[in-house]
């Protein structure tokens with residue numbers, strides 16, 4: 201698995217400059233840029249010289265990169281709008297400019313500390329989709345605990361579902377590989393047993409405080425409330441526990457969606473009208489989840505399928521694709537967004553299909 205990732209990364213490092221400098225994105229632009237794009241972010245953090253596990257580091261952009269993205273969109277004649285405004289544009293077709301929406305998944309504290317000041321500076325709207333176990337302090341951010349552990353130790357041993365695992369993780373490549381292997385063990389299996397799987401992995405490292413990372417990285421309810429009172433910010437729901445929804449019963453999916461919405465509404469006294477599916481690719485969500493989100497009454501629901509927004513999405517507001525923003529994937533070059541927003545790379549990813 202890690203080798204396929206290395207191949208993909210190497211291909212991206214070679215292909216992206218070629219596609220960009222040949223201006224091939226101009227070919228796809230008339231057909232695949234659509235009415236606009238919804239951008240997916242997770243975290244905004246100042247850069248660090250510390251070594252990182254790539255999967256986690258890819259979820260972060262620096263405040264400077266965020267600011268450059270805003271400038272890039274303005275220079276390229278985009279109107280930056282809220283999710284509510286984007287849904288109105290889709291319904292009425294009233295917009296002479298292409299639109300872009302900034303969305304943030306999960307509810308990390310850096311959204312408040314580093315992203316919010318940038319959006320306030322430019323008067324730009326954005327949406328934060330909150331998984332309510334984060335501000336509740338109940339989520340276990342195991343992917344960061346695992347990163348910290350693997351970067352610190354040179355060997356990891358544990359017993360998992362009756363089998364012994366023994367990994368060397370001295371070099372950086374070993375650490376990346378071991379991270380991917382253990383990540384796979386944790387996310388496979390039923391959501392109900394997730395905590396048990398995490399406990400098995402970390403059992404030999406008794407000094408790990410599972411909740412400490414959560415209080416370090418999650419937004420607090422006070423910060424969420426403060427942002428929700430700002431007309432620039434829309435708080436959306438992202439379930440209670442961030443489980444893989446297609447592994448849950450229908451009743452449990454409904455509870456995850458409504459439960460997170462009701463809790464945010466209770467804490468902020470604001471209506472929650474937008475939703476984002478955890479993980480959100482076709483591996484984790486499908487027609488059943490789209491139907492349930494619609495039944496819950498969300499105005500829009502966003503997936504992690506990669507694509508721009510077209511007029512046809514007016515009838516598909518419960519499964520809107522997005523463009524993931526990844527500073528590392530794009531080698532820190534904000535101009536590479538042209539490859540995504542003009543539809544060239546979404547076109548390749550989706551095998552020429554426009555609406556995904």
Ligand SMILES: [Zn+2]
Pocket residue numbers: 305306438442477478479
């Ligand atoms: Zn998420």
